Amino acid sequence: MTTLPDTLPSTIQGMKTLPPYKLVSRDNHPQNTVIKLGTAQIGKGTTIIAGPCAVENRETMLKLASSLSSLGVHILRGGAYKPRTSPYSFDGLGKEGLEILAEAKKYSGLPIITELTDIRHIDLLCAYADIIQVGSRNMQNFSLLKELGRVNHPVMLKRGLSATLEEWLLAAEYIMAEGNPNVILCERGIRSFDSYTRNTFDINAVPAIKNLSHLPLIADPSHGTGRRELVAPVAKAALAAGADGIMVEVHPQPAQALSDGQQSLTLDEMGQMMAQMKSVAPQLAG
Amino acid sequence: MTTLPDTLPSTIQGMKTLPPYKLVSRDNHPQNTVIKLGTAQIGKGTTIIAGPCAVENRETMLKLASSLSSLGVHILRGGAYKPRTSPYSFDGLGKEGLEILAEAKKYSGLPIITELTDIRHIDLLCAYADIIQVGSRNMQNFSLLKELGRVNHPVMLKRGLSATLEEWLLAAEYIMAEGNPNVILCERGIRSFDSYTRNTFDINAVPAIKNLSHLPLIADPSHGTGRRELVAPVAKAALAAGADGIMVEVHPQPAQALSDGQQSLTLDEMGQMMAQMKSVAPQLAG
Amino acid sequence: MTTLPDTLPSTIQGMKTLPPYKLVSRDNHPQNTVIKLGTAQIGKGTTIIAGPCAVENRETMLKLASSLSSLGVHILRGGAYKPRTSPYSFDGLGKEGLEILAEAKKYSGLPIITELTDIRHIDLLCAYADIIQVGSRNMQNFSLLKELGRVNHPVMLKRGLSATLEEWLLAAEYIMAEGNPNVILCERGIRSFDSYTRNTFDINAVPAIKNLSHLPLIADPSHGTGRRELVAPVAKAALAAGADGIMVEVHPQPAQALSDGQQSLTLDEMGQMMAQMKSVAPQLAG
């Protein structure tokens, strides 16, 4: 009779002997972590983060920030340093982008989230941003994670393109193990075989992560689908499954966006989505 | 300067020249297809299908059917012929299972859905079942699809484990092209790299399919997650994203189930989920 | 301290309790299975199978068969019944195709392999073909597998698009459990995220399957890559890794092929590949 010891995959065998996650685990910290920022309480109720993929120019950004604030958005997103697949693509305005974000924050009253792509920019970003975003491509950039563990800013850690839940939680553990408890997880879709959508939003991950960890979980249906017409239904789905909020890309004229135009909502569409989300997140009302 | 003609993947090139789906397309049939069956109108409002993975014995099945009916379930599921990965696993009671289902239907008033695994059983199943289910493993069993196109019974076509949306819709087209317009699609999760869940429920597919096709779409969060504690949140998510209903596995004693125990709800859990779903599917109330 | 019982994936837990494969296992049958057919000994030395995707017309097929025989090919492939993603694509000549194959066999002396797509065609195919092929889409069509277990014809079982090694071996077990020991496995690429190639040929599967099972393993680099220019290097790789042979698509004029033209070799290319393979399969020489 054949037994199956050899077919137990090595990755699983490895998992058993890994020192597992501790600080991120709900077993060791049953109550939700809540991060307060402006009018948002990330991890309690529903937090809405919105803004363009990249900061493109001052005037547009200021107007957009103001409009998003009127719509009830809590936090403004915008990339100043953009990781791009090609070295020849627009990769953000850099420090000038950060200054525009600071002005938009002043003008709209909205806290700012922006992405860190270079470990040497941490001090600079901490001077401008309220939340530091770690993108999917850097989810296992461990030296960057460790440095972010030594600041107090909240860190939003996006899931890697093909990261398991275990790997994602252990990446968050890297930040917490250095002393920063303010970690927010962001599900943004995983890579699958179907190219109809840019990524496959992993709805299973929403309740699974909320069971395994006390950290807040934000859903990104813009990257999770890559198609404008799918953003609102997937946003509602994520909230219905227990996500603590959503982050979406909004651009006044998506067709002119320098990046991610296909997945960016117009302001009108954002307004409609805010209204629709109230059915699954009643506290958004009023 | 390099151009990229060669890097345009052949599968995509192929898609362009494929005769695309016609009969399943919403472009050619803007209004939703609605299939009426007992108290259910599949494709209008929210349809709930529930029952055990496999029919195991008469008494349990009858009691369960009656309980599910009381909870507001519209259609009873139960496998008499089960496709199993191993030839040595329990593969259903066969005709005896069908007879138990018929009795359960009589006793509870619920219409019956059961799976077809062998083209030679079509007449038999049509004599007992109200809906014929085609499982994931048979999604591209084209001779079986064609035969189902020649009957009038509604057919529920589950998405293959790694089928693209295009392939899935073209499988439905096989049935419709032979003359049977009563096709229901069922998203039940795709295979991904993460083994924390049995499959990855593809929430993007829900609004995408509803855009592309007029056919009803049912979500199966039991197979889509493979873990009992994730079934209710993913069911709610699917309805929030626009699914026309859900199909779930329920077993009076999941730990004793002959198959799929880990993903089966107890009756209590089913009752709680029915209550929770009202927030995303108000017409379920009352 | 967190422990990890819950993160041990359910699929793996399931594997442990599955009745594992027995008859396909090398543990229970240490020596290689060898299937003799014409000049081929499948499972000993290197077997070359070649021919068009589909039988398209008599004259072309006869000429091609004769040319392939001259090149040292052992077995002729050709589809009479073709599973096609769309119901509107050319799906083979059916019985007429089988008759052409029979004539090509007579003319060239080469045994024939052709695909079974409908359980009701088994007797017909057994009357014409020397090896019955089960395609990827039918790898878990268990009723078909069982019927093939009741004939004596060798069966070539292609791996499903996203089948694990375990699932593939258990599908072979279905055939053997019914009494037919003449099973040949065929690795033809799995579905992955990269669309540059049609499939991802799983080279790891070659030595893994040869370790786990005594059955012969044939590699299909045509479907495994989907691109003509990659067929020869991947064929050589498969043989270097221990495959018992290869199956390739050859067409006199690939640009005119009714299916799979992009991955079909010309006769010249086939001849060149035969020469190149001798470096990794010396017994092909002379």
Added chain:
Amino acid sequence: MTTLPDTLPSTIQGMKTLPPYKLVSRDNHPQNTVIKLGTAQIGKGTTIIAGPCAVENRETMLKLASSLSSLGVHILRGGAYKPRTSPYSFDGLGKEGLEILAEAKKYSGLPIITELTDIRHIDLLCAYADIIQVGSRNMQNFSLLKELGRVNHPVMLKRGLSATLEEWLLAAEYIMAEGNPNVILCERGIRSFDSYTRNTFDINAVPAIKNLSHLPLIADPSHGTGRRELVAPVAKAALAAGADGIMVEVHPQPAQALSDGQQSLTLDEMGQMMAQMKSVAPQLAG
């Protein structure tokens, strides 16, 4: 009649408008890039790189280096800074590891390759290493890639876990665009659904990359399989498919290794593999 404009996936549409790779392209640089280092000519003939996953202690490393040199290995690998999934795993000896590597180089005459995990260590690593390795997790750490474009050291760029060929080549383009032409690509397996092996070695990528680019390509069958018994067959396969060499993990006592023991060869196994590879890489002989 339905047309399919919308189903052309956005990622593909994006590819068309991306400034494609230029400097890495074989179209613009038909002849192979060859990097000379010690007795190796990477990109011409077959280069063998071997050594432990991590440098663990001085004595073992020196002995191993000497033994590997005797076996005909050209370059010594060893990690001083190790990226680890968990923050609680052994992550290398750091600078002490580099010093041991320097001593091993002196003692054995073999050039050294070691991994860079932190952009701030570039100068340090350049002082010790002959080739700088960029690991899979950092394949799209663009700030690190740009800095490596400003040094002259050869850089070995491992493919990301789920990177497409396009993304991988564009990552190499980042390094070349900054002025460093000495880039070596390393295929080390991609993530798939099957957990029998740690990764799925993408054999298709070997000839595909050699067609698309003039850069040398090294295969890593240790990470590509994760199982010791599969390393030699996959190494031979990669060479048969056209790889310019292989990199393998070797440990004097794999069962005692602090990392990657399951995929490390013993010295005896390494010797046997060197002998076997001569059939596919005749220039290794003598």
